[in-house]
Amino acid sequence: IGDQDRSISIAYGMIDPGNLDEQELPLTIRAVFIINPENKLMLSLNYPACVGRNMDEIVRCVEALQLSYEKSIATPANWPNNHADIPMPDGSRSTEFKGSVFLLPTVSEEEAKEHYPGYHSCSVPSNINYLRLVKKDDVEKK
Numbered sequence: 001i002g003d004q005d006r007s008i009s010i011a012y013g014m015i016d017p018g019n020l021d022e023q024e025l026p027l028t029i030r031a032v033f034i035i036n037p038e039n040k041l042m043l044s045l046n047y048p049a050c051v052g053r054n055m056d057e058i059v060r061c062v063e064a065l066q067l068s069y070e071k072s073i074a075t076p077a078n079w080p081n082n083h084a085d086i087p088m089p090d091g092s093r094s095t096e097f098k099g100s101v102f103l104l105p106t107v108s109e110e111e112a113k114e115h116y117p118g119y120h121s122c123s124v125p126s127n128i129n130y131l132r133l134v135k136k137d138d139v140e141k142k
Contacts, residue, residue, distance in 0.1 A: 003028075016049045032058055034065060071139055073101040080136065089123065099136035107132075 003009050009028045016029045027049035034043040042065050047053055064075040076082045080099040088094050097120060103112055109129070112119055116138055122131035 014046075034058075034062060036065070036069060067101060067139065068104075072104045072107050073134065073139060074104055075101050083133065086120075086122070086133075088120075097133050097135060100133040101136065101139055103132040103134055105130050 006015070006028070009015055012031065012033075014028045014031045015026045029049055030047035030051065030053050032043070032045040032053060033041060036042050043061055045053070045058070045061075060079070064079060067073050067075065079101065083097040083100050085093050085095055086097050100120075103116065103119065107115075112132055116132075116134045118135060118138055120133045121129045122133060124131055
């Protein structure tokens with residue numbers, strides 16, 4: 001997008017007063033805006049003018065937002081490299097859930113069992129069954 005007069009940059013708060021160009025004008029930050037099909041802003045990332053954007057992170061965010069939008073799931077921290085080793089109810093440990101995602105709390109138990117019969121419930125002190133992991137392969141099949 002061309003922004004010679006910086007009106008767009010100003011409107012979206014993208015001016016970095018700490019970095020000036022040769023004409024002593026502030027440079028714009030490196031901004032990323034991800035907007036869903038309903039034109040709702042879902043994510044914004046801002047990098048200083050001196051730092052390039054991380055395209056791997058941007059692609060990861062787009063994939064996570066698409067999964068959430070399409071499949072009612074949430075991606076945990078460090079996804080898709082998360083849950084490489086998790087405790088199981090019998091005390092053993094499993095590596096089967098690497099790259100797994102969580103079902104949103106809005107997904108009922110019936111829906112979870114119907115669409116993701118192999119999901120794993122993480123034990124929490126409250127014993128409320130809301131941290132439900134679904135293997136990456138099971139999500140991609142749907």
